[in-house]
Amino acid sequence: MLVAVAAVSLAQSAATFNRVEGRRVAALGEELAGSPLLRDQLTQPAPAEAIAPLIQNTLIRSGVTHVTVANERGRVVSSTDPTLVGSPVVLGDPWVAQGRSWFGELEVDGTRQLVAQVPVLGDDPKTKKNLGRYLGVVVVGEASPTWSARLVGASSYLLTYLGIACGLGVVGSWLLARRIKRQTLGLEPREIAGLAEHREALLHGIAEGVIALDTQQRVTLINAVGRRLLDLPENCLGRSLRELRINGRLRDVLAGADRSPDTRDQVVIRRGRVLVMNRMTVRKDNRRLGSVTTLRDRTELARLEQELGSFRSTTELLRAQTHEFANQLHTISGLIQIGEHDEVVRYVDALSRHRASLDLAVTSRIHDTAIAALLMAKSAVAAERRVELRISERTGLNRLPAELSADVATVLGNLVDNAIEAVAGGEVADDPDERPAWVEVELRQDTSSVEIVVRDSGPGIAPELAQEVFTNGFTTKAAHSGERGVGLALTRLVCRRRGGEVAVMNTDEGAMFTARISVLATMSEEAR
Template sequence: MATLGKKRVRAVRRHLSLATEHLVLQLLIIAVVMAGVIAVSVDQATNDFERSESRRSLSAAESLAANPMLRALLPEAAPEMGAALPAMAESTRSISGLEFVAVADAEGKIITSSYPQDIGKSLINSETNVLEGRAWRGEVKRENERILLAQVPVLNDKGQLIGVVEAGQSYPHTIEIFRVVAPNALITLLICLLLGAGGSFLLSRRVKYQTRGLEPREITELFEHREALLHGVKEGIISIGPDQHVTLANDVAIDLLNLPLDCVGRTLKELNVQPSVIRALMTEQPEPDREFLIDEKVVVFNRMPLHSRGTDMGSVTTFRDRTELTLLEQELGDTKATSDMLRAQTHEFANQLHTISGLIQLEEYDDVIRFIDGVSFSRSKTLEEITQRILEPTIAALLIAKASVIAERGMELILASDSWLPRCEDSMAKDLTTVIGNLIDNAMDAVAESEIAKINLRIDTAEEHVTITVKDSGPGLDPEVIEEIFTQGFSTKTVQKDRKRGFGLALSRLVCRRRGGDILAENDHGAKFVATLAQFKKEDSA
């Protein structure tokens, strides 16, 4: 039953509205404040009582001690002897409004008192110094009751102590004091309740307007869902404010952009983000899937601006790593080029077979033999030069295909006589395919309009690395942009709408650096590219 009751209380708490929660909180605060106010009021009333009653008791005692008749009767007075002293004490008590007045002899023994049971007792306590001839005020306890009193010495004409006058008042009970302060406290409580209820209502309306009518539990649920979604997706998500401050970033974004874990709240310049990435995060993006090269990764960006009630809230950018996919696209492009080349050779072989068939029908047998020998010699020479020097089948097939395409375009591919490439592991062969294919394609574009269209290729293999040198007979590179050609998106050629330019050389450098090497460009009677790849991967060597 107790567990069930706790569950019900929790359920009620969960379903309390924001206004109700604020009102309950205000009431609790008001209750605490009122308790403090009442305690302070009671303490203040007690202090006021002490100040006023202490002065009144002292004044009444001094007035009675200075009475000549009391000073004349006191030396001979004894308990319950005569009515003059009791009459003077009672008169003083009535006039002053005090609770009691007592008169004692020089030794402090009570002669007359408003409390008859105290007659004959001593009024001297451990704190008083009245017997030394000085007045004293203080607090004593009698029969579990606090009493505020004043004691004044009675002196004769010679200044000798002949008696003591005591006057006092009992402290009022707390309930009596509370009855005095209760009306003001109730008025204050009512005013606080009205102000608290009105403030809670206005505050809840203001908060709901800012939170679009959501209750705190709903905001909590949204936050939890957002955190789960933010850190559960495999894409990077980063939110940038109008002032370039990072307002949100998930784990993938921090990893891909090489950001510190405390990047939220800092500007992109403080985080030393690459200028190209800053442009991607801050500029409008008319088309989706913009590719950028970040260190050794090809990252695809998609930016969405944010606006709320006419206010610019910045933007949210999602991005993903497409390095492997881009490399695969390059390989697929090479494969497609190879298949196109084979298809073209199929037509070429068909034409040659038709020629041979025609010569046979014309019974020109000598011409048939010469034609076959010429075609055979040309093909076999190219195949022999490549297969003797390039033992890796993947690269050999690529060069044969590229040589055929180059020949069809009226160009010439020259493989250096000292080139050498043994068989490689699969990953190395794949990286070499990307680099060699991109460099040859770049050279083909460079010599497309040259009168002498030659492409020189050299492959050197050492124990630890492979060096690829591609030189063309084109116009060469502009010295001002010789370093920019390796930047993603940069191209010296006209960009067609259906083709992405500016990533071939960037990807080649990416592959080389991932292999612990690099790629350099220079002018040597045309453009010359030298690419170096280690036989092992960079991460393997670590």
């Protein structure tokens, strides 16, 4: 501010000098050009001797830098600077030779001067009348002061201006510093730089993804892990979720579509990854600034849960079979104790026929040992839950490659577990008069795919949740306790990885899940 005021003051001083001194040198030039002696001598052959005292007197009296007189041909005939005599005069404006006065700045003898050029007009020599005949020109110049001289000349008022500017600058600086202090929470620049360094180290040093959005759902911050998990481009900062083509449940979680300030352990499927997301709204002074969401990749953990689920399923099967065998042994023991030996034989024969019929129904239609064993295990679990597990008469499955068999078992096991859970209500049915619950499995195979259809007698699925059951991934219990697997979300992942899909629809009797796994995709993968 001080520099600006000083510059304005010096510019004002220069403008004042040009205005005041320009008028003065113009007046001196007009006075000299109007002298009868000068006009008379300019018509003579050697006017220098008579004109010299006149211009010297003007120089002494006015204190200007130089006074010069030139004839009508533009040659200097007399000057206070003898070096200029005989040289051509430089006109600031060609109209000076036509009888017009001019003043302005010119470069004279290497210095910048304020110059006034006034034409000398005389009478016609024949008629002796003033017809405005051009006789020559009078040049009066005054050197422009240097910046230091102007600064000394302006010191009388410049100090006042600088004092006022200094006061305003101090007050303005104090107010600006106070405002910046409030915005930076009283931190010094060194502390702010340290926080920025710590933030960068924190964001890029943690194994979790972090993404921040403003109130317009634009990305304001994201670390490398978050960009990788969400599969976003490097130039995603400043772009909205719509521009980044983030839709569906992922957009709902990031934008807080449920209107709750915070969301915990929300599971989202993003391009083959199982992501657990925690969102927190950022507020300051009761004003919403945006949100910050952390992301954890649970894809590998989901696969481990799948394997753990297999062990848990085996344990459940053994427990169910132990319970079933214990009941049968108790029955046989009771019959022996009361002496009904024939009844024991008939009871054992009935159990054998039932077991043989179940084994025959499974093994005659399903030739893949792993799938057949899985259905046998699931039938025991279903029987304990008072659920009948049926094998459709249209079922037909040949032996499959090991990897394909494992994926088919994963999909089939998840669908059967969900169906048993739906029809049994999560608990063992105790009412013998209740309508019998059943789950039917149908496996079909052709040259290109394996189709898995699981029907049940449950209440079905609401139409608006037909896709949500796959995109949600974990259930509410799974998100908070981790006791359940990824269920239908993992089923969809397996199907899509194998070039297939899974869908659900309601029938007259309950829900029907249809999963398709491509055999050709598996063969091409093995070929690669």
